[in-house]
Amino acid sequence: MRPIAARATVLLLSAALLTACSSESDGGGGDGSAQEPAIGTIPRMLSTTGLSYPLDAYATTDDQRRKLEQAQARVTSDCMKRFGFDFELPLTPAVGGRSDDSRYGLTDATVAARYGYVPNRGAQPPAKPPTQVLGASGKLALSGPTDYKGPQPMSLEEARGKDSGKALNGQKVPVGGCIREGYLTVYAPKKGAVDAMFVTNLTMDANSRSREDSRVVAAVKAWSACMAEKGYTVDEPVSPQSDLGLNPNTYGGPKAIAAAKQDVACKEKANLVGIWYTVETAYQKRGIEQNAETLNQAKTELNERLKLAATLAG
Template structure:
């Protein structure tokens, strides 16, 4: 029997892999970008992607959602109604990006509740109330509207004047729900689409998922899972592949699978590699969209200040 080759320790192997990954990026305009560094985190908690600088965090998003509800309510009061859409809850989301961007990564959460932590943290959505035609018109504008005719900023909406009428008053195109959004997010003629940052974020994630370095790390995770008796190829949401239904996420089987999942992510350093690769794609997009993103960040800061004032006055 041939002698087994020498196998380096995990720390040495990860260090060598980091050097290879860093060196193999070409950073060509349409190619895979070079990597600055590859961390070896215990979990995704605390990692911060470059585009998060331009996207509202959980605290800000919760505040902004409450303020938009208030602005919609103020608009509806002009027509004798109140905003009966579900009021955004007080407080904030329990986690932000990229804590679960790459799937379950926290060994303590896996050991405590398997894949159930994600289910427990998902906010329960309240159903929209039924509305009579007049209230529905005020809230949503009523009827079908040509997307090209919908004002893209509050300045455009005020210039357009409105769409349908109720009791002699023009109803904003898109209704008060649209007005609440525009007043908060896109008040001026020079306002930029705040969703562009999220769109770039999604683009970077999609590109990173197909990157050869992430593909290789995912394959290493899959081999590790197979060595533990599990067949799975999707490290972000492997529950279906593992034969787990939601009711079994916190079962002993769910806990065992989740624990193996997290251990294999650490053994393959999938999280560190994926984070480094996605960070490189995001940095490249920031370089190419710097002016847009700077404007989006400025708008977000202004929206947060307005939101804080609105929420404070409402209490």
């Protein structure tokens, strides 16, 4: 067998994850509320290192995610062996180096002065493990028949009742192939499970709502005005590179470093991080109140999923 790029397999994995998200989820935010939540005292802060959020209590940690991914890879591999293929699903490489929370853009003055806007500075992912080239039969086993017209199963229980119409080595190919069987085994073994992306969607929804909050909008305007005083016309604090006339080849150049240093200084002057963090936290708390029952179910299912993963990963 010849090596195959791991990236293609990771893309297949991502597709399986995205397809598995329930269409019934509205992003976790429910109907939301037009009224902006109360926030109390706003702290002055700039660093995002070590920040915690209310929804962290329900989120999957990096270590837990790794364990779940390992279990999914094992189930996928075992499924492929049923069809005569010795296939190892590559795991997402762990990224070394700095891991700053960049949800509010660049906030570290030391990093700005040294790297400008260069992302993932110092991070060198380890080489991906070799896998296999798959012919038509192998691709069929891995991803299922491409001509299957029915809806994708949303649980392992449902998948076992569906017929893809294809077989290999005298065995039926699962709808969605082994990669979907692996996903459903770990994330949705039974009907009625909470969407595995529910907490993530709720977190993203809170961030999106906070970005439109009048208090954050005012802070962004203050940051933008500060930048304008130094000759920079920008209104996007998270990703100002384009407005600054930068491209990936110049993110670490002198122009970028000068702008990055001013960016951080203006965030500190406007207390953008303190305001945004406080407002986003308030939206997360509201999301928890509106979705308490579902979040508790998601937490219970995560614990059950981790127990299952421990038995599957070997």
